[in-house]
Amino acid sequence: MKQFLIAGALTCAGFAALLLAEVKVDYSHSADFAQYHTYSFIKVNAGNSLWTDRIQRDINEQLQTKGWTMTPSGGAVGITAWGSTKDEKTMNTFYDGLGGGWGWRGFGGDGMATTTVENTPVGTLVVDMFDNNSKKLIWRATAQNTLSDKPEKNEKKLENTIADMFRKFPPPSKG
Secondary structure (H helix, E strand, C coil), X not given: CHHHHHHHHHHHHHHHHHHCCEEEEEECCCCCHHHCCEEXXXXXXXXXXXXXXXXXXXXXXXXXXXXXXXXXXXXXXXXXXXXXXXXXEEEEEEEECCCXXXXXXXXXXXXXXXXXXXXXXXXXXXXXXXXXXXXXXXEEEEEECCCCCCHHHHHHHHHHHHHHHCCCCCCCCCC
Protein backbone atom coordinates (compact mmCIF):
# COMPACT_ATOMS: atom_id res chain seq x y z
CA MET A 1 0.00 0.00 0.00
CA LYS A 2 2.82 2.38 0.92
CA GLN A 3 4.48 1.79 -2.47
CA PHE A 4 1.26 2.69 -4.28
CA LEU A 5 1.00 5.96 -2.33
CA ILE A 6 4.60 6.87 -3.11
CA ALA A 7 4.13 6.01 -6.80
CA GLY A 8 0.93 8.08 -6.89
CA ALA A 9 2.64 11.06 -5.26
CA LEU A 10 5.53 10.90 -7.75
CA THR A 11 3.11 10.69 -10.66
CA CYS A 12 1.19 13.74 -9.40
CA ALA A 13 4.44 15.66 -8.92
CA GLY A 14 5.46 14.81 -12.48
CA PHE A 15 2.18 16.08 -13.91
CA ALA A 16 2.43 19.27 -11.84
CA ALA A 17 5.92 19.92 -13.22
CA LEU A 18 4.60 19.54 -16.77
CA LEU A 19 1.78 21.99 -16.12
CA LEU A 20 3.92 24.69 -14.54
CA ALA A 21 5.45 27.31 -16.78
CA GLU A 22 9.13 28.06 -16.47
CA VAL A 23 9.27 31.69 -15.32
CA LYS A 24 12.36 33.89 -15.36
CA VAL A 25 12.48 37.47 -14.07
CA ASP A 26 15.21 40.05 -14.52
CA TYR A 27 15.30 43.74 -13.61
CA SER A 28 17.52 46.79 -13.56
CA HIS A 29 19.29 46.89 -10.21
CA SER A 30 19.75 50.65 -10.61
CA ALA A 31 16.00 51.33 -10.99
CA ASP A 32 14.19 52.65 -7.91
CA PHE A 33 10.89 50.75 -8.05
CA ALA A 34 9.59 52.67 -5.01
CA GLN A 35 9.15 55.72 -7.27
CA TYR A 36 6.73 53.95 -9.63
CA HIS A 37 3.01 53.81 -8.87
CA THR A 38 1.30 54.19 -12.27
CA TYR A 39 1.54 52.28 -15.52
CA SER A 40 0.15 52.30 -19.04
CA PHE A 41 0.10 49.58 -21.64
CA ILE A 42 2.15 50.36 -24.73
CA LYS A 43 1.26 47.18 -26.58
CA VAL A 44 -0.04 43.70 -25.74
CA ASN A 45 -0.15 41.06 -28.48
CA ALA A 46 -0.72 37.33 -28.24
CA GLY A 47 -2.04 36.21 -31.60
CA ASN A 48 -5.71 36.94 -30.92
CA SER A 49 -7.69 39.47 -28.93
CA LEU A 50 -8.96 36.88 -26.43
CA TRP A 51 -5.43 36.00 -25.24
CA THR A 52 -4.43 39.68 -25.40
CA ASP A 53 -7.35 40.64 -23.14
CA ARG A 54 -6.55 37.82 -20.69
CA ILE A 55 -2.89 38.81 -20.46
CA GLN A 56 -3.75 42.47 -19.87
CA ARG A 57 -6.41 41.53 -17.30
CA ASP A 58 -4.04 39.27 -15.35
CA ILE A 59 -1.22 41.85 -15.39
CA ASN A 60 -3.66 44.53 -14.19
CA GLU A 61 -4.82 42.28 -11.38
CA GLN A 62 -1.26 41.60 -10.20
CA LEU A 63 -0.11 45.24 -10.34
CA GLN A 64 -3.23 46.56 -8.64
CA THR A 65 -2.68 44.17 -5.71
CA LYS A 66 0.79 45.78 -5.43
CA GLY A 67 -0.79 49.25 -5.15
CA TRP A 68 -0.11 50.37 -8.72
CA THR A 69 -2.72 52.22 -10.79
CA MET A 70 -3.32 51.87 -14.52
CA THR A 71 -3.70 55.03 -16.55
CA PRO A 72 -4.77 55.06 -20.22
CA SER A 73 -1.52 56.83 -21.11
CA GLY A 74 1.34 58.63 -19.43
CA GLY A 75 1.97 56.19 -16.58
CA ALA A 76 5.41 56.23 -14.95
CA VAL A 77 5.97 52.75 -16.42
CA GLY A 78 5.10 51.55 -19.92
CA ILE A 79 4.25 47.85 -20.30
CA THR A 80 4.51 45.61 -23.34
CA ALA A 81 3.54 41.96 -23.44
CA TRP A 82 3.94 39.46 -26.22
CA GLY A 83 2.76 35.89 -26.34
CA SER A 84 3.17 33.07 -28.84
CA THR A 85 0.53 30.40 -29.41
CA LYS A 86 2.59 28.71 -32.15
CA ASP A 87 6.27 28.41 -33.08
CA GLU A 88 7.33 31.72 -34.56
CA LYS A 89 10.40 33.57 -35.69
CA THR A 90 10.85 36.65 -33.51
CA MET A 91 12.88 39.74 -34.27
CA ASN A 92 14.41 41.35 -31.19
CA THR A 93 15.54 44.93 -31.67
CA PHE A 94 17.76 46.64 -29.15
CA TYR A 95 17.99 50.43 -29.31
CA ASP A 96 20.91 52.59 -28.32
CA GLY A 97 20.12 56.26 -27.77
CA LEU A 98 16.34 56.38 -28.08
CA GLY A 99 16.19 60.14 -28.01
CA GLY A 100 13.48 62.19 -26.36
CA GLY A 101 10.31 60.28 -27.20
CA TRP A 102 8.83 56.94 -28.03
CA GLY A 103 8.40 58.02 -31.66
CA TRP A 104 6.63 55.92 -34.26
CA ARG A 105 5.04 52.72 -32.92
CA GLY A 106 6.50 53.21 -29.49
CA PHE A 107 10.16 53.63 -30.38
CA GLY A 108 12.22 56.07 -32.33
CA GLY A 109 14.40 59.08 -31.95
CA ASP A 110 18.10 59.26 -32.64
CA GLY A 111 20.43 56.33 -32.19
CA MET A 112 21.32 52.91 -33.51
CA ALA A 113 19.32 49.69 -33.52
CA THR A 114 20.48 46.07 -33.71
CA THR A 115 18.02 43.35 -34.69
CA THR A 116 18.43 39.61 -34.22
CA VAL A 117 16.09 36.79 -35.25
CA GLU A 118 15.28 34.01 -32.77
CA ASN A 119 12.96 31.01 -32.81
CA THR A 120 10.25 31.55 -30.20
CA PRO A 121 8.67 28.28 -29.09
CA VAL A 122 4.94 27.86 -28.65
CA GLY A 123 3.70 29.02 -25.27
CA THR A 124 6.22 31.81 -24.68
CA LEU A 125 5.07 34.94 -22.84
CA VAL A 126 7.28 38.02 -22.39
CA VAL A 127 6.29 41.00 -20.23
CA ASP A 128 8.51 44.12 -20.31
CA MET A 129 8.36 47.28 -18.22
CA PHE A 130 9.99 50.51 -19.34
CA ASP A 131 10.63 53.69 -17.40
CA ASN A 132 8.57 56.17 -19.43
CA ASN A 133 10.96 59.06 -18.71
CA SER A 134 14.23 57.38 -19.67
CA LYS A 135 12.67 54.83 -22.08
CA LYS A 136 14.91 52.14 -20.56
CA LEU A 137 13.87 48.58 -19.87
CA ILE A 138 13.62 48.18 -16.08
CA TRP A 139 11.95 44.76 -15.67
CA ARG A 140 11.38 41.67 -17.81
CA ALA A 141 9.60 38.40 -17.11
CA THR A 142 9.55 35.48 -19.51
CA ALA A 143 7.67 32.22 -19.30
CA GLN A 144 7.56 29.18 -21.51
CA ASN A 145 4.77 26.61 -21.74
CA THR A 146 2.18 29.27 -20.94
CA LEU A 147 0.01 29.85 -24.02
CA SER A 148 -1.43 27.44 -26.55
CA ASP A 149 -4.26 27.36 -29.03
CA LYS A 150 -6.45 25.56 -26.44
CA PRO A 151 -7.70 28.37 -24.17
CA GLU A 152 -10.24 26.24 -22.29
CA LYS A 153 -7.35 24.19 -20.94
CA ASN A 154 -4.84 26.96 -20.35
CA GLU A 155 -6.65 30.09 -19.13
CA LYS A 156 -6.00 29.20 -15.46
CA LYS A 157 -2.40 28.32 -16.34
CA LEU A 158 -1.92 31.82 -17.81
CA GLU A 159 -3.35 33.39 -14.66
CA ASN A 160 -1.01 31.32 -12.46
CA THR A 161 2.01 32.08 -14.66
CA ILE A 162 1.46 35.84 -14.51
CA ALA A 163 0.95 35.59 -10.75
CA ASP A 164 4.29 33.75 -10.57
CA MET A 165 5.96 36.47 -12.67
CA PHE A 166 4.84 39.12 -10.18
CA ARG A 167 5.28 37.06 -7.00
CA LYS A 168 8.41 38.97 -5.90
CA PHE A 169 7.41 42.26 -7.51
CA PRO A 170 8.42 44.98 -7.06
CA PRO A 171 12.11 44.18 -6.74
CA PRO A 172 13.94 45.64 -3.76
CA SER A 173 14.63 49.34 -4.09
CA LYS A 174 18.17 50.51 -4.56
CA GLY A 175 20.02 52.06 -1.69
